[in-house]
Amino acid sequence: MAIELSVEEQEIVDYVEGRGAVSIDNLDGEKxxxxxxxxxxxxxxxxxxxxxxESDLERLKAQSVRQGLPYQVLISSLIHQYANGKVKFDV
Structure with a gap:
């Protein structure tokens, strides 16, 4: 059974197997x-x-109740997802 790799994963495998990656001095120390x-x-x-x-905060609190999360966790999660490119919005 062959493992399907993404393009990025295949590039990493090719780099390592192609001897592009080399070990560094003091590997344990660096790790x-x-x-x-x-x-x-x-x-x-x-x-x-x-x-x-205030109206946005009330809506967020209502959403957090439906999600079963504290509202601050919901807000933090939304910001985290946006910061990591998982959530986008139109400007």
């Missing part, structure tokens, strides 16, 4: 360093203050 950077960033949150129309 530890990047692991620490990831641990430091995961879940790191910043409190902000934002002004919203």
């Amino acid at each position: 530890n360093r990047y692991s620490q950077i990831a641990r430091d960033q995961i879940g790191k949150k910043k409190t902000i203050s934002i002004r919203l129309l």
